[in-house]
Structure formats: C-alpha cells, structure tokens
Amino acid sequence: MNWPVVLDWVSGFLLIIGAFFSFAAGLGLLRFPDLLSRLHSASKPQVLGLASVLLAVVLQYPTWGIITSAVLVMLFQMMTIPASTHMVGRAAYRTKHLKRSALYKDELAEVIEKADRTRSEDPGSGGNG
Template sequence: MSGWEWVSGTLILVGCALAFTAALGIVRFPDTLTRMHAATKPQVVGLMLVLTGAGIDLRGDINAWMLVLIGVFTIITAPVVAHLIGRTAYREQRRRDDLRLRVDELDERRR
C-alpha cells in the first residue's frame, strides 16, 4: 500500500467516526437545540473528511469533481437548515426550560 492509500483510509475512517458521533448525539441529546448542534457540526466535518479521503483515492478520475460539488452544496445548505430548525424550535417552544438566553432577539415583548 502506498502512502496516499493510508492517508485516504485514515481520513475516511475519521470522517465515519465523526458522522457516527453525530448520529449518537441526535439520538441521545435531550432537546432540539443540542440535537441541531450534533446534526450540523460533526456531520459536516465528517462528510468533508470522507469526501477528501475519497478524492485522494480517486485522484486523476473525472468523478472526483462530483465530490467537490457535494462538499460545496453541503457547506452551503447545512447552516441554512440548522437556522430554520432552530427558529422553528424556538417558535414552538421546544427548548429546555432551564436554558436562559442572554439576548433573546425573537422575544415579542422586546418589540
């Protein structure tokens, strides 16, 4: 095995481990905001590591550019989806009662 195959395999395994921890966080965390954090941060980083490892393995192949497109669309859409989920959870009051926000920009009493 060459050095590039080791790097590729390591990146893919680390990315899979991050995606697995994100899945565990979604199942185990108690409220929507912490689940949203688990669904976006490690999932996106894990996917980028898997795509990078696959890109190294596919270097020189025309299909490697498809991996770049997948990564770009994921980076663009993940924050938008997380924002919409968080805003919906706030409006439906699906958050912990002990969670105190320092600045509550969506509070109707402030307007």
C-alpha cells in the same frame, strides 16, 4: 514503502476519521438535551466527517470528474446546512419546542417579551412584528 501503499493508508485513516465524526454526530442526537443543541450535533461534526470521506475518495481516484463532484458536494453542504438548521431552529423556537431549563440566558425571549408588551399597550400598531 511505495506510493500507492502510502495513499491507501492515508485514505483508510481518513475514512476512519470520517466514520468517527459521523458516529459522534449520531451520538450527539441522542445525548443532547433539546432540539436546539441537537442542531449543533447535526450540523457540525458530520461536515468534517463527510469532508474526510470525500478526501479519501479523491485520493483514490484523482480525476477531474471526481474532484469537481467532491467540491460541489462540499459546497452544497456548506450552503444548505446553515439554511436548514436555521429553519428548523426558528420553527422549534416559535413552536416552543425547547427546554427552558437547558438555557442559561435567552436574549431572544427578552426581545419578544418587549415587543409583546409594546403591542398590548398600543393596539393600533398592527399585528405581525
């Protein structure tokens, strides 16, 4: 078997892997019970999926332009995904878009409850906690 054929097989395999993980991410959005769990599905399998697709592209066109673009795409994924999931998760929690029944333990609620209690006992301490 000559080298380009091997490359084609590897790229094809990577594309299938990428498609599989992206599909799993979509399925997770349907199957998970609440918004916070769905954030996991939206932020993780698709990173690996995208990475495999980009790797396949780089293997097919191994030029500097393509490689640097792929690295940049990955870098910005890694930088923006945590920020966006954090913002959505935080907003969801504060607007109470979460299923309490889907949580075994919630240490954030305990902290907020405690903060609320001290604030009601001491109204002089100011509003925004």
